[in-house]
Amino acid sequence: MARLELRADPSAARRTRSWLREQFAGTPLSTGVSQVLELLTTELVTNAVRHGREPIAVDLRRAGATVTVSVSDGGTGLPQVRHVPPTATGGRGVALVDTLAQRWGSHSTGGGKTVWFELALS
Template identity: 40%
Template sequence: MYAETAVSPALSAIAPARHWARARLSEVGIDDGRLDLLVLLVSELVTNAVAHADPPVILRVHVDDQRTRVEVTDGVREVPVVRDPPPTALGGRGVMFVDRLASSWGTSEEEGTAAKAVWFELRHDDVVELGRFSTEQP
């Protein structure tokens, strides 16, 4: 399954993007903790794109037999970095969550109106543990 949608470059677009991703992922049978983890990571990428980048922002979801890949493109070449903010900081943890919870992640340069894509993958054979959620793989 492959799907993409344009995301408005506004913080108010984060929740609709998250709901869109949840619906697409649910359609292909992803559920339980894996779905919640994917939606959390989608939210982090979209938040970074609308808060720190320029349009156009495009959210892409690709699910195959081995993994789920999510990409968010935007119009700024600056790439995100993993930060380790103090516990009292109100933000700055999004990329750290992606780094620690995804199977892999990275950035790539884009052609056309988008400058870069930030992506993550979650392999279907990885064990997912997120708080109270645990999905065991066969």
């Protein structure tokens, strides 16, 4: 398992993408899987920065051909899939996770919440 701790600032998503690339360096991932992994992880990190509170942490676990990414923050509200109008400039992050991940979920923790998803690496 690998962990990245983040501050709630605009560079968090960029730092997360760089960290993910480091974690999978030398692992043969298709471009599509790599892009989905980065997209879903940065969507959850962006939500933690915008709607949660510090501390923010990203945990990555690989088990065989599956990766589980968990993003924890100090906020209390659990995410919900929203259906926004086509003209909306945001609000689609959890819907993307719901559509592209094999499974996802969230739960309250003693000091906030954790949102996670699973993705097949092949």
